[in-house]
Amino acid sequence: MIKEELWQALLAQIQFNISKANFATWFKNTGILSKKEGKIVVAVPNNFSKEWLENKYNKLIFKILHSLDEEVKEIQYDVTKPGLKINQPSPTSVEVKDQFSQLEFQEFKVDKVTNLNPRYTFENFIIGPFNELPQAAAWAISNSPGSVYNPLFIYGGVGLGKTHLLQAIGNEVIKKYPQQKVKYVSAEKFISGIVNSIRNRTVEKLKSVYKDADVLIIDDVQFLAGKEKTQEEFFHIFNNLYQKNKQIVLSSDRPPKAISALEERLRSRFEGGMIADIGLPDFETRVAILKTKSQEKKISFSDEILEYIASNIQRNIRELEGALNRLVAYYRLNDQLPNLETTKTLLKNVIFSPKKVASPEKIIKTVAFFYDIKEKALLDVCRKKEIVKARQVAMYLLRGELKSSFPFIGRKLGGKDHTTAIHSYNKIEKEIKNSENLSNEIDLIKEQIYRL
Numbered sequence: 251m252i253k254e255e256l257w258q259a260l261l262a263q264i265q266f267n268i269s270k271a272n273f274a275t276w277f278k279n280t281g282i283l284s285k286k287e288g289k290i291v292v293a294v295p296n297n298f299s300k301e302w303l304e305n306k307y308n309k310l311i312f313k314i315l316h317s318l319d320e321e322v323k324e325i326q327y328d329v330t331k332p333g334l335k336i337n338q339p340s341p342t343s344v345e346v347k348d349q350f351s352q353l354e355f356q357e358f359k360v361d362k363v364t365n366l367n368p369r370y371t372f373e374n375f376i377i378g379p380f381n382e383l384p385q386a387a388a389w390a391i392s393n394s395p396g397s398v399y400n401p402l403f404i405y406g407g408v409g410l411g412k413t414h415l416l417q418a419i420g421n422e423v424i425k426k427y428p429q430q431k432v433k434y435v436s437a438e439k440f441i442s443g444i445v446n447s448i449r450n451r452t453v454e455k456l457k458s459v460y461k462d463a464d465v466l467i468i469d470d471v472q473f474l475a476g477k478e479k480t481q482e483e484f485f486h487i488f489n490n491l492y493q494k495n496k497q498i499v500l501s502s503d504r505p506p507k508a509i510s511a512l513e514e515r516l517r518s519r520f521e522g523g524m525i526a527d528i529g530l531p532d533f534e535t536r537v538a539i540l541k542t543k544s545q546e547k548k549i550s551f552s553d554e555i556l557e558y559i560a561s562n563i564q565r566n567i568r569e570l571e572g573a574l575n576r577l578v579a580y581y582r583l584n585d586q587l588p589n590l591e592t593t594k595t596l597l598k599n600v601i602f603s604p605k606k607v608a609s610p611e612k613i614i615k616t617v618a619f620f621y622d623i624k625e626k627a628l629l630d631v632c633r634k635k636e637i638v639k640a641r642q643v644a645m646y647l648l649r650g651e652l653k654s655s656f657p658f659i660g661r662k663l664g665g666k667d668h669t670t671a672i673h674s675y676n677k678i679e680k681e682i683k684n685s686e687n688l689s690n691e692i693d694l695i696k697e698q699i700y701r702l
């Protein structure tokens with residue numbers, strides 16, 4: 251990476267680590283003066299900045315630069331002499347960006363009474379096969395709270411839209427029925443509220459707030475597990491609301507059955523209405539989510555880039571958004587769309603690269619593919635010469651890469667005796683030493699195994 255890109259990438263990352271005000275103050279008019287043999291000289295506009303960067307941000311700057319470019323070993327800060335032109339982001343871009351994000355920030359204020367954040371709506375909730383059902387149920391409820399499914403229980407993994415959907419229900423109800431009292435609360439807050447009110451002897455007062463609601467939404471109820479006293483209070487609130495046909499909406503990271511230490515009577519209440527789960531978004535939906543979110547920000551990244559993100563982040567919509575936000579930050583600082591190379595660098599720390607590990611299945615698959623034979627033939631008793639050789643190679647790799655036991659290897663490949671496995675391993679090991687061809691083949695196979 252050239253020094254300009256390196257600094258841009260650093261700025262894009264650093265703003266996720268420090269406050270906006272600090273970012274604008276300390277990183278305005280900075281850039282890289284030179285980069286030589288692992289030493290980076292950072293240009294700063296004045297002594298004041300120099301001191302701050304050196305004393306407060308040096309660690310962070312180093313960490314990020316080093317993660318972007320392993321060659322970076324040392325950083326020095328220099329106040330640039332007047333007249334020296336620094337290669338740096340256009341100085342205004344930092345300010346522009348700052349105004350921008352403040353705007354975005356102010357738009358969404360959590361309502362003090364309902365606890366709802368207006369940013370979560372049905373309009374910006376993207377539907378795919380994985381969340382169709384919970385979305386439809388949530389929508390139905392917001393049209394006629396209290397009379398369709400009660401309670402509605404939505405569960406699913408982290409970052410997949412539970413909170414978004416729950417809050418969208420609340421926001422939609424208020425839009426359609428402004429006189430209805432909606433109350434959204436995370437289970438954690440609910441619990442601490444109960445605990446405090448017990449201490450202050452104000453339980454009844456607190457309960458009356460909840461019992462007053464027309465729509466009560468409690469997020470992440472798995473946290474109620476093991477909290478007996480809270481569960482008891484909640485049970486009473488629940489019954490009270492339920493009897494009055496008030497809508498209750500709950501979410502959890504797992505189905506009611508799987509929440510341990512949940513009182514049976516509460517569990518059966520949770521299961522009494524509609525249970526809908528949010529699964530994992532498929533590739534097309536992940537791309538659609540990225541497209542929609544970049545359109546919202548009026549930026550169009552190339553398909554190649556969106557597909558790169560979508561193929562690498564598969565299980566969490568929050569992470570998809572996070573990755574996109576980094577690219578957005580880069581774009582706003584540079585007035586330029588990142589290319590694939592830059593994208594990879596920018597997302598290096600975000601994209602979880604699954605540890606490249608071998609598994610018996612991977613080894614067998616790769617060996618079969620490499621020798622162009624059917625996996626089944628490899629696992630079978632077939633004695634054809636080429637197949638026998640491939641099978642021996644697979645046995646060799648199972649032992650060498652996975653330290654599998656010989657009986658396991660024998661069983662795995664055609665139900666052979668462990669002595670066959672030992673024999674194969676020794677044979678290939680010996681042959682590698684004499685045959686460059688075989689040795690190359692095995693290297694190639696290994697490369698493929700660890701690349702998959």
Ligand code: ADP
Pocket residue numbers: 374375376377381406407408409410411412413414415539567568571
């Ligand atoms: P959870 O509560 O399941 O952990 P969130 O509701 O907080 O997840 O979602 C994480 C982020 O992803 C939020 O910013 C949310 O707006 C966004 N998100 C989740 N699902 C969708 C969706 N279907 N459409 C658009 N944005 C979504």
Ligand code: MG
Pocket residue numbers: 412413414469
């Ligand atoms: Mg949530």
